[in-house]
Amino acid sequence: MEKITLASQLLQYLITGLTVGSVYAMVAVGFNIIYNVTEIINFAQGEFVMLGGLTMVSLHVAMGLPIILAFPVTIVLVTVIGILIDRFAICPIRRPSVLTLIIATIAVSIIIKGTASFIWGKNPFDLPAFSGRNPINILGAVVQPQYFWVIGFLVITAIALSIFFDRTIIGKAMRACADNANAASLVGINVKKMILLSFALSAAIGAVAGIAITPISLMEYDRGAMLAVKGFGAVILGGLGSFPGAILGGLIIGSIESFGAGLVHSGYKDAFALIVLLVILFFKPSGLLGNIEISRIKRF
Amino acid sequence: MTFRRISIITTICFFAIGLLVSQVNAFEGSYKVGAVFSVTGRASFLGDPEKKTVEMLAEKINAAGGINGKKLELIIYDDEGDATKCNLAVKKLITRDKVCAVIGPSLSGLSLAVIPVAEKHKIPLVSCAASYKIVYNEKTGKPYKYVFKTPQSDSMAVEAIYKHLKNKGINKIAIISVTSGFGASGRSELIRLAPKYNMNIVADEKYGPKDTDMTAQLTKIKGKTPAAIISWSIGPTQVTVTRNWRDLGMTGISLYQSHGFGSRKNIKLAAGAAEGVFCPLGACNIAELLPADHPQKSVTTDYLKNYTAKYNEPLSSFGGHGWDALMLVSKALESVGCDKAAIRDYIENKKGFVGQHGLFNFSPDDHNGLTQEAFQMVIVKGDDWALVD
């Protein structure tokens, strides 16, 4: 076997880091959508990813639906769950505080995880890669075709969201809620509907992330929590509420993990990412692209 | 408002009832055996098949008339992989449920955690976890008096792999392990035994149990050009490692998996990537491959047939440990009854017990009773195991 050059190694770390980071970024974007409208950090965000992956497995592998059909159906199903969460867990809370909202979303994630272990059992599941498993060689680094899908989904999500928030009435209404919910309701925006929509939207994005990552890493019922933590890290690193920040944060965390594992010490790779996060927070308390002025207005 | 009031009253009632619903099952004339497994939580891959196996086995024993005409009553608690919960469960089995013997826990760490409890209460404990430390008291150099275990030690799997490597003339190796108890204990055995077999470990990489991709670690290993990689992990990550290994075009470096890979499910999940992977397995995993005159042929084929028929899922390596533990205890109950000291003496002197994972010969110096022969090297060939020479 030929020896791999350092340059190819570094390229390999970068590609791996960006792929894993793209998943974190999608989770982070989901966090942001809900946060912007409600100021809630939805700790069940990781469960959407898990549900997306496993539902897709059921529809595509077990029931034999073609990908083109299974994909939208999965997203719709997970979106419905997102809506149910808002209806039954978030909406009824009378006096929301940071803690009660965090606990409520944690409770939801516990329930979803428990139910998922009933439906799918505790074993991991595989999803066939969308365009085969023949790796592509780029300058000595090896890339699975699925990597492009993951990164591609992130790009599509980012473009679609920016069009949605900048060009459509509903998107603009959601942004209005994010800026000032009271003022938004004064001009006739139904804030409750916007909250509902934010849950639906972020559930859908979570499902996309789950579908994209399952062919690479398999999926099982209890993977959600770790993804939620990584995504939370990404959204804080980038600055709460900022979409470019969330994507940047996700990619940075993924890359630090990959380079840390490859160049320094793989046992501590998660710690490296978190240490970088802490140091950045100490110097820039509102994250890389977060706005300190805006974070002052927010209650939480 | 009324709805809210009712809800609150219901909540209070619910907790009040919770206080009272502790029922004690007291069937006179039954043998009680306690079991503590990690049925849910981080080690459910161990506890889940173990629980299913012992439940199936107890049913079978009772259907055949029980032990000495008495019913075998199994009390199973789930420790969720949590040390505190495990400790409480074992104490509860001993003091409240008054069982004759305890089987489990599933995890090495938790087994170590409850050894003092078993020793203090003088109750036989047959652990289903791998670490040799469970049956080796470092202070005395002897086994703990009341503690036994049925799984092969990690060191046996390591030696089986090292021997195979040595025969192939390989000594430049890399280790990649998961940062859970399973991976860490395998890793430390790999490092401990490396000098004995002249193994030169050029890379020692790790990943988390929920990681999504191990390409970075494997790329680093690739740069160090070892002749073989030994992967010690469990769950989906070991499949991801196998896939990444193939995708990175590293098939020139042989991949050895631990016995944790011992389920056909993993071959299937690897989607073709596992072809050519070596791993050491107990007889229980390769029942069909055993020659007809193999002593374990009949017990392992029976178990395979019953388990897959009842639960409709592939057999894993770990359920067999539960089978061995419960069978051992029920044999002891059959000959000495519910006398804790006598059960202990019986197990300690048991010879030639045919289990799922080997032929057990216990002795006062060996509370595991297995030898290296309990592992056989197999290779993945065409989506199934094949014996290696």
Place this chain on the structure above:
Amino acid sequence: MLRIAKLPIAVFALFIIIFPWIAHQIPTIEHYPDIMVFAGIYCLITIGLSLLMGYAGQISLGQAAFFGIGAYISGILTANYGMNAWACMVIGMAVAAAVAALVGTPSLKLKGHYLAMATLAFGIIIFIIFNEEIEWTGGPDGMSGIPGLSLLGFEFDSVESYYYLVWGFVLVAFIFTVNVIQSGTGRALRAIHASEPAASAMGVDVSKFKIIIFVYSAVLGSLAGSLYAHYLNFINPSTFDLFFSIKLLIMIALGGMHNIWGAIIGACLITFLSYEWLHYFEEFEVIVYGAILLFVTVLLPDGLAGVPGIVKGWFRR
């Protein structure tokens, strides 16, 4: 809410004293004092956390780390170096205090979710250290052989003796904390919770108070860790992971975070639910746990400690 009546404390203390006797009379709950030992240990942590969260309004998702620091310092120093257990306990508390001050000084400047993430990150980093430094901590399999506690020749080796030891500590911590709440410090804390700029304008040294309370909660957490290690004679990293920090948060939320009693109620309730009662739901255990949590959060925003207030409200009308 600043006044905390003495009578309930006395009743509570009496109940704690006679509980092992009661449990001993009823065979089905004979093993409850054993569970109460752990409940007591968790109470120590939640008392500190309740002061930090409920009174000073600072969230912490890294409290398990201090619990772990206490446990590992006690465990390593006593098991590997044969040091005096009580001395190790004090060393543990000192180290936890130092770490808390070091981490707290920059962290507590952060707000809301940023603070949550910073403490979460700190907790995970400490957990990774427990997992990775195998020579010291035994790695993921944990370390065994931690001796039990003894004082002047008396061995705390029975469940009852350890029960009284732990709850003795809880009572002292509780009364001390109640005194803190009722003092000027308590008023300052509540001012910080209400509005930091206002408190600052009134001359309250906001950052100093926040750090003091964070250190105090860390010291209590470390003490709890030491007691845990000596009772179980074994520790492993997964006891001190992120999910335990979240569990502590759940205890506070369920009990009610604006009331120090909530810390006690929440800790005991979650301990019994997760170690005993939910067992009867078998496979459904996790779902029931989540459902209870959601139910209480939605219906009782002040937690279970708020129930007496609600009941009083019904009778007043």
